[in-house]
Amino acid sequence: MGIVRLADVIKEEAAEAVSSFPLQQYRDRVIALDASIAIYQFRTAMPKIFNRNGENISWPGGQRLPGLGETLQAPAEAEATCAALVKSGKVWCTATEDMDALPFGSLRLIRHLSAKKSCEVEEFSLPAILQKLGMTQEQFVDLCILLGCDYCGKIWRLGPKKALRLLQQHGTIEQVLQNIDPQKHPLPTNWDLEGARRLFLQPEVADPGQITLEWHDPDPEGLVQFLAREKHMNESRVCRRLQRWHEAQPKEAQPKQQVPREGRRQRKLGDFFPASKRARPPEVPSPRPSRKRQKLQAGTPGKAGSPEPGK
Known part of the structure; x- marks a missing residue:
């Protein structure tokens, strides 16, 4: 659920604390992503895929594809560990649709991240939010609790505008x-206010000081082993897709590993834009001149066979 109506x-x-940027703005930026939400969105949008044995392999059963990105396991809430990585400077921002990355302390939060080239993301700046609202981080956490969060109930009939005004006043x-x-505003039963505050302000996170982010080239052989031999997908098709990905990379960023044998053939322009031979249009015979025109041409001065003037 995140934080109700916080956005x-x-x-x-x-x-002023919210900006919109094209995805290209984040090139070469390290982004901490809540993978559970991204994987769920990917899974729900993914069509059914069947292998050669007729088995539905649309979802890899929670397995991580070998060689694709750097991952770490959060001990508790993923957004809390993402926020800790942002605060430590290990990553630039947190990418998630849940606004609770902000009360966890993520200095920057981006939403609506997608793989579309036309993608524009929404960036929230936590320092600018606190400055504009005139709040400390602790007061901002109290605001999020009043709005409604995942960790405790909400005060009855206390709307977002009234909650903000009261907290700014008191x-x-x-x-x-x-x-x-x-x-008019009864408290929820067993309302654990202090527990909710503690979860936001002192969350259990992976220690950023013990984390080293290392970027490795994808492992084509590992992907072929997983997709073709373990999941029984068509090996030639997998290798062709890997080759296409390899050739689409900038030259300075192309991985050093060799693409498996089935995908080593250099793709030609015709592979991407197949051209069919166009039939030559039939030759249309030129119309024969009429007899009258032939006589006129025969009598034209200066033409071979024309009578000289005066004769």
Whole structure:
């Protein structure tokens, strides 16, 4: 669920903290991605794929494809570890659709990330949000709790605008509770306010100091082993796709590994734009001149066979 209506509140009250950039703006930037959400979106959009044995292999069963990207396992919430990586400077921003990366402390959050060339992402700047709202990080966490989060219930009938105004006036949730009618705004049962605060401000995360991000070239042989021999996909087709990917890379970024044998043939322009031979149009015979025109041409001065003037 994330934080209820937080994006709307920020866009209305701190619009300067939200920017829109084309995806190319993030070239060479290291982005921490909540893989569970990205994989779920990929899985739901993926068509069914059957191998040569008729088995549905659309989803690789939670297995990681060999040689594709750097991954690490978060001990608890993925967004919390992503935020810790951003704060440590290991990565530039967090990419997720859940706004709770901001109360976890991610300095930058981008949303709507996709592989489309025309993709434009939405970037939220946490320092700009805090400055515009006039809040500390602790007060911002209290705001997120009042709006509604995954870790505790929400105060009844306390809307986003009123919650923001009350928190800006009184500073903490405890002070807000002293200035609202408990009959109109009853607290949820077993409301664990301190537990929710602790989860946001002191989350369990992977230690960024113990993390070394290393980028390796993809492993074509490992992919062929996994897709063709373990999942029984057509090996020639897998190798052709790997070859196409290899040739699409910039020369300075092309991996050093050799593409498996089935994909080593150099692709020609005709492989991408197959051309069919065009039939030559039939020759149309030129029309024969009429007899009258032939006589006129025969009598034209200066022509061979024409009578000289005066004769």
